[in-house]
Amino acid sequence: MEKESLDAKLEAILFIYGEPLSLQTAAKILQVSLEEIRAARAVLEKRLLGSGSGLTLLTHGENMQLVTKPAFAQFTEAILKSELQEELTPAALETLSIIAYAGLVSRSIIDYIRGVNSSFILRSLLIRGLIERSLDPGHGNAYRYAPSFELLRHFGLSRFEELPDFSRLNGLLQKLTPGSS
């Protein structure tokens, strides 16, 4: 696998990074010189054009970004639309209810209560604007989730404490997840 070419490695990190990445950062991550990265970028650009790929390389000065070919930009909207038009699944509803009744809750607590991994559903609820996330202070890169103001407005409530049976259900949640916040 050491023989894999630099342009392939560059493609992989651009794929993950998503945003524009500078030549300098790419060189640092791949542990090669700037010249080598520049050469790899040229190879990657040419390969994507020549191989009939659906992706292409955007270049802005020292920055580069892996994106879909311009002709395919329309798909983003179609995919987003089809995602949003899907009904909320029971799993999504369950996750949302935990967040709403908790007020502010970490992913590990949500996973613990549900007994399954919730990362995909959380992302989907975020995209729908039903929840918000913020960094969990003191927990590295972990996030905490809260219901969005839009959701509150949608319900015609002024605060989440007005949800049906709030104090009892919120209390149950506190009891079942000891020592956590």
Place this chain on the structure above:
Amino acid sequence: MEKESLDAKLEAILFIYGEPLSLQTAAKILQVSLEEIRAARAVLEKRLLGSGSGLTLLTHGENMQLVTKPAFAQFTEAILKSELQEELTPAALETLSIIAYAGLVSRSIIDYIRGVNSSFILRSLLIRGLIERSLDPGHGNAYRYAPSFELLRHFGLSRFEELPDFSRLNGLLQKLTPGSS
């Protein structure tokens, strides 16, 4: 731009969507038949393998996902600052191996093979996202378990059929669950 090939379009929507996408959804978004999507998937898979790309295609059942090549993990991890990969306990390993080789298996079969109640280990694997569960049709509230794309990604395989000795071990398990796949 109408001349762009279907495999390029498929690559683009997999890139945009990020998560595993079903053949059905892809066919709907691209407004083509399932057969055409299946063919495009085969073309895409082959092109990625042959062109020296940094990306690869995962296939699991009716779903597919575009991911980075497993050999580049050390570089992609530098970008993701990913959490440490936890060890798998012996109980986790044998439960995972039964599920991965079976493809889809009921809890009672897992318990039967291991000779112990597996509910807690299943719960912990679900929370880690390494397996998925679905209701077992015709068996009330009982669940069936399947390996996840997350597991495929962690193993660095393109499909579960690439597991060592797959067809023999899969055959042993299929014999226990006639009618399921």
Place this chain on the structure above:
Amino acid sequence: MYEVKLEQFSGPLDKLLELIETKQLEITQVSLAEVTVDFLEFIKTLGKNVPPGTIADFLVAAAKLVLLKSKVLLPDLELTEEEEGEIKDLETRLALYREFAARSGGASRELSQLWMRKEIAYSRPLLFTALEKGVFYPSPWLTPETLARAFNKAIAALEALTPEPGKVKGLIISLEGKIRELLTRFSEAVAHSFRNLTKDRSRSEVIVLFLAILHLLKERSISVEQSEQFGDILVRKSGTISKE
């Protein structure tokens, strides 16, 4: 969280596999009979911190082993079709389990090696570039009441997880105690029939009695005898002579 604690207990099949592999035996009925006593010894060491459900799993396996061992010890002993089936089933299961068991290599080792390789393929998050502010898209039927219902359901499922003690507890009867009880009774009467010993006892107690008898057999403090097919089994202290 209790799952960590619980998952450390391996089950009866794992223990059997360990015993058989330690002796480097193949999985056959003869080798299962050979490790039966060790298996029973092991059950005795299961402490109070072992969940009742696990003990029950061990006792069920022990009952099958006892059948199997009895067949070897008492060649005249006729087993019913169902009993033969149970023995065969144990053998088949163990062979299947060995393919996947963590202790015996096989599939588990392959998976472990893949895992340790740390060659992980990474994906992009859902709609990586589409996450923009300002989108709000609830389902039409999303109301505070549907949320409350969903929440109640989730909480009920979590509460149901809490292990319920006591349910299986009745099954656990001290093997040591049974052995002592047997010895006392042997000093009162020279011979006891198994039917007498097990009269009016629950199924689980019968199993434990079986285990106790086997244990004593191993220590040679008793001998067993069956005079006719399907007949009662006579249990007697070693060194005494049958009056019948």
